[in-house]
Amino acid sequence: MATIAFIGLGNMGGPMAANLVKAGHTVTGFDLVPAALEAAKAKGVAIADSAKAAVASADAVVTMLPSGKHVVGATTGADGLFAAAKPGTLFIDSSTIDVASARAFHEAAKAAGHASVDAPVSGGVGGAEAGTLTFMVGGTDEAFAAAKPILELMGKKIVHCGGAGAGQAAKICNNMILGISMIAASEAFVLAEKLGLSHQALFDVASTSSGQCWSINTYCPVPGPVPTSPANRNYVPGFAAALMLKDLKLSQEAAETAGAATALGAAATALYTAFAAEGNEGKDFSGIIEWIRTRADET
Ligand code: NAD
Numbered sequence: 001m002a003t004i005a006f007i008g009l010g011n012m013g014g015p016m017a018a019n020l021v022k023a024g025h026t027v028t029g030f031d032l033v034p035a036a037l038e039a040a041k042a043k044g045v046a047i048a049d050s051a052k053a054a055v056a057s058a059d060a061v062v063t064m065l066p067s068g069k070h071v072v073g074a075t076t077g078a079d080g081l082f083a084a085a086k087p088g089t090l091f092i093d094s095s096t097i098d099v100a101s102a103r104a105f106h107e108a109a110k111a112a113g114h115a116s117v118d119a120p121v122s123g124g125v126g127g128a129e130a131g132t133l134t135f136m137v138g139g140t141d142e143a144f145a146a147a148k149p150i151l152e153l154m155g156k157k158i159v160h161c162g163g164a165g166a167g168q169a170a171k172i173c174n175n176m177i178l179g180i181s182m183i184a185a186s187e188a189f190v191l192a193e194k195l196g197l198s199h200q201a202l203f204d205v206a207s208t209s210s211g212q213c214w215s216i217n218t219y220c221p222v223p224g225p226v227p228t229s230p231a232n233r234n235y236v237p238g239f240a241a242a243l244m245l246k247d248l249k250l251s252q253e254a255a256e257t258a259g260a261a262t263a264l265g266a267a268a269t270a271l272y273t274a275f276a277a278e279g280n281e282g283k284d285f286s287g288i289i290e291w292i293r294t295r296a297d298e299t
Pocket of ligand 1: 007008009010011012013030031032033036051064065066067070074094095096097121122123124125238239240243246
């Protein structure tokens, strides 16, 4: 069994660390927030006095932090985790961060003699708790092979997407599709309402025709057709609009840097920005249909 350090024990990191404990690993964790430390401790995570102390004797380190600046800030530099870890430690960053920061994380890890993967997830807090996350992994074949057995304890699907940063690239491309498709589905349901078509009728057609997609078939933005979708519980997340907006913004940063034309990605980013700015950050992202319906009523 390995000694694993887990840095960032928040909504996602807490339950992910707990699954490593359940599998029999020795897990030492650290977070800046005392309540996160307490919750992790209750699930069998040993709490270190600092992130550096947590990684000092670890074979592998998982980071699950808010953004690229947190990951690069915590790991790099003379006072960072790469300097504090034993040479040859495996670093797994599962945070969702920008591709440029992910590449900087890999370069600094390599310079310090460590193996590294970027391994962002989809599946949300429910997936983190159930150990059913999907991991999208970027890194060398060797680093992927070393990370896979650890990731398998926290997820059910582990995809090697390519070299450094490829996991983050896959994550933001996927979530750009999701943001656009949820707006498309919402606009179609609102148009159907105006045309006197029932939600169930549009669902029955679109979910089995060329309009079918996850946003309709699995996460339908109107109540009724898919009983498990957040629309049936007043858009309690699920996947909060603030997180969708974060991922859309990352997609637009990446598109600008890479020179990709993403007109619909830009439009989705603008619509989620407006939706979030009206106090909806904490709502499920499929709640954008209510905002679209209000706008339709205004025209
Ligand atoms: P969170 O805010 O609940 O947890 C992040 C934790 O990191 C916090 O507890 C914070 O105190 C801690 N932290 C920040 N800087 C630190 C440092 N230097 N050292 C130690 N701890 C530090 O966020 P979350 O929902 O757990 O998300 C984590 C990452 O996973 C984000 O990048 C997010 O985009 C991504 N993600 C979240 C979800 C979701 O549904 N919540 C789904 C997929 C991906």
